[in-house]
Amino acid sequence: MSTPVYAKMKKNMCFAFSVIAGLHPARGNHKDRATSYRPYLSEYVFPETFPVTFPKDVEQFERKNGVTINVYGYDKEEKFVYPLKVVREECEKHVDLLLIDFHFVLISNFNALFQSRGHLCKRCTIAFTEERILADHMMLCRDQRVAKTVYPKKGETLSFAGEHLMSEVPFYCVYDFESILSPCLDKGNVYEDHIPSSFCLVVVRASDSHVVQKHIFRGRNCVEVFMNLLRRLHDEILGWIHVIAPIEMTEG
Structure with missing residues (x-):
């Protein structure tokens, strides 16, 4: 996946640097360097224990810093991304993170990660053709439990094609x-x-x-x-x- 930003750092600092990378994006070709984000570490109250636990430490960080965070997981067997935690309302300071093997990674391009050109709902990951339709959908979806909608694969559905054999x-x-x-x-x-x-x-x-x-x-x-x-x-x-x-x- 090309959209997540991997900063070269100690593994137990992945949460802190991923959050800063989302709130203070690095310029140029230095997005993967931890030195691009170290100056901002003192501006936030990060968890004192490492590794950062999900969801407890993540939610505490949100409350202490006025930041909202969405967290997504990755199913290695089925190879798809699914929501783990999605906020009802995003603050001005907001980041989307991907959690893989207890390692946090910044999602810098949400649509690219889901390989979609439409307007994506971050809660259920369904894409819509128009922003207006997405807005109507969000009025109902924002109060639902986060989940990824998985449709049956081609060839796994049943259909009836024997109308000509039916009798009154x-x-x-x-x-x-x-x-x-x-x-x-x-x-x-x-x-x-x-x-x-x-x-x-x-x-x-x-x-x-x-x-x-x-x-x-x-x-x-x-x-x-x-x-x-x-x-x-x-x-x-x-x-x-x-x-x-x-x-x-x-x-x-």
Whole structure:
């Protein structure tokens, strides 16, 4: 990655020099030299213990110095950058850091790091085509937990392409589940388990879209109740279909 700035220094000073490199960028070709940043060390109250721990020491530094810091991690196996800590509002003095193997590095070009030409959301790392769209998105995203949105890779999704094989049916069911989100942290990956809590199901007559039946249920056993309901409706609807209606004769 070409965008992070690596200053040649002792490893336990990486946080201090990375922060200063972001707040007081060096000119010319000396961005990697620690001597470019040493004059500014006395202007800030840095953690007294080394190595700097995340997030405790980073958050204490922010409070003592009026500086905001975003911190991102790097997944070596999947080879992608993801947010670890993103502030709700950035101060005038703000830096973005990359944390690799407990070593802090300055992110000097956020878009280049994510290989994006769009307007990036620093909280979820999704890119938008217009700054206006990003601003609207941030109104909702700023209060959410930081996470990188990972989309399925090509070839890992399922799609239905057999519309020509479908046949019309006299009745069909439409249903929707509601879930309670339960946070889950697995090896640094943020997930939310969707625990089913309720469902609504309607039976629709295809000929005129009339809702024949409507079922609503709330409870922990909603999945079990839903499956039992489907079995019952299967038998009930088959009974409707197999009813032979008498022929009404009219005088010609």
